[in-house]
Amino acid sequence: xxxxxxxxxxxxxxxxxxxxxxxxxxxxxxxxxxxxxxxxxxxxxxxxxxxxxxxxxxxxxxxxxxxxxxxxxxxxxxxxxxxxxxxxxxxxxxxxxxxxxxxxxxxxxxxxxxxxxxxx
Amino acid sequence: xxxxxxxxxxxxxxxxxxxxxxxxxxxxxxxxxxxxxxxxxxxxxxxxxxxxxxxxxxxxxxxxxxxxxxxxxxxxxxxxxxxxxxxxxxxxxxxxxxxxxxxxxxxxxxxxxxxxxxxxxxxxxxxxxxxxxxxxxxxxxxxxxxx
Numbered sequence: 001x002x003x004x005x006x007x008x009x010x011x012x013x014x015x016x017x018x019x020x021x022x023x024x025x026x027x028x029x030x031x032x033x034x035x036x037x038x039x040x041x042x043x044x045x046x047x048x049x050x051x052x053x054x055x056x057x058x059x060x061x062x063x064x065x066x067x068x069x070x071x072x073x074x075x076x077x078x079x080x081x082x083x084x085x086x087x088x089x090x091x092x093x094x095x096x097x098x099x100x101x102x103x104x105x106x107x108x109x110x111x112x113x114x115x116x117x118x119x120x
Numbered sequence: 121x122x123x124x125x126x127x128x129x130x131x132x133x134x135x136x137x138x139x140x141x142x143x144x145x146x147x148x149x150x151x152x153x154x155x156x157x158x159x160x161x162x163x164x165x166x167x168x169x170x171x172x173x174x175x176x177x178x179x180x181x182x183x184x185x186x187x188x189x190x191x192x193x194x195x196x197x198x199x200x201x202x203x204x205x206x207x208x209x210x211x212x213x214x215x216x217x218x219x220x221x222x223x224x225x226x227x228x229x230x231x232x233x234x235x236x237x238x239x240x241x242x243x244x245x246x247x248x249x250x251x252x253x254x255x256x257x258x259x260x261x262x263x264x265x266x267x
Binding site for chain 1: 136139140142143146147150151153154156157159162163166170175178182185189192193195196199200225228229231232235236243
């Protein structure tokens with residue numbers, strides 16, 4: 001039985017490399033996110049439904065926010081997998097936890113994107 | 121018999137801890153915002169989350185984000201350049217940069233918090249009429265069943 005079959009294989013080069021790529025994107029996106037929603041927000045940082053909808057009416061902002069949430073969930077999920085690989089050695093338990101992580105990641109990916117698209 | 125903690129180990133423990141905190145925060149952030157699909161509910165919740173107490177908590181979140189981001193930069197320099205040769209030194213240089221960024225960013229958040237502490241009556245969260253118009257414009261392009 002290979003390591004892969006037993007579910008104890010590490011993330012590999014793809015996981016390693018894209019954690020860095022997504023990290024760089026998140027760093028830049030967070031700068032924008034914090035600037036727009038906290039530091040430069042008018043009315044003493046008061047974020048109202050109207051101000052958010054006004055911003056989201058621009059399709060470029062909507063695209064940015066979707067890319068942002070997809071990257072953030074990917075980075076978080078990959079990080080969580082890394083931690084699971086480090087601490088959970090028992091195959092069965094690991095499979096259960098990884099399955100839970102996948103369900104969680106897909107849930108937040110769908111819910112987050114749908115919120116931005118205004119369907120949720 | 122005790123393992124002497126070194127800078128690299130400290131950086132790693134903090135990186136992992138802040139990473140777990142950010143995963144929890146991201147989950148909460150998406151869940152809360154997904155429930156704010158009508159202007160009344162949105163403004164009602166934001167009046168709570170935009171209170172000065174929550175704004176002070178946001179400063180803590182900002183600190184966690186800064187640490188995770190800057191140590192991420194340190195890891196990039198270690199992995200893609202010869203950062204391993206000076207990773208401990210880099211930790212303290214980035215700590216100094218992080219402190220500056222923290223003060224620069226925490227200041228506006230703090231002043232906003234103090235403003236809302238002293239002027240809670242000036243909030244616009246009770247005005248939802250304009251918000252409704254903005255929502256209609258936004259949803260115009262999407263086929264959405266009215267709840």
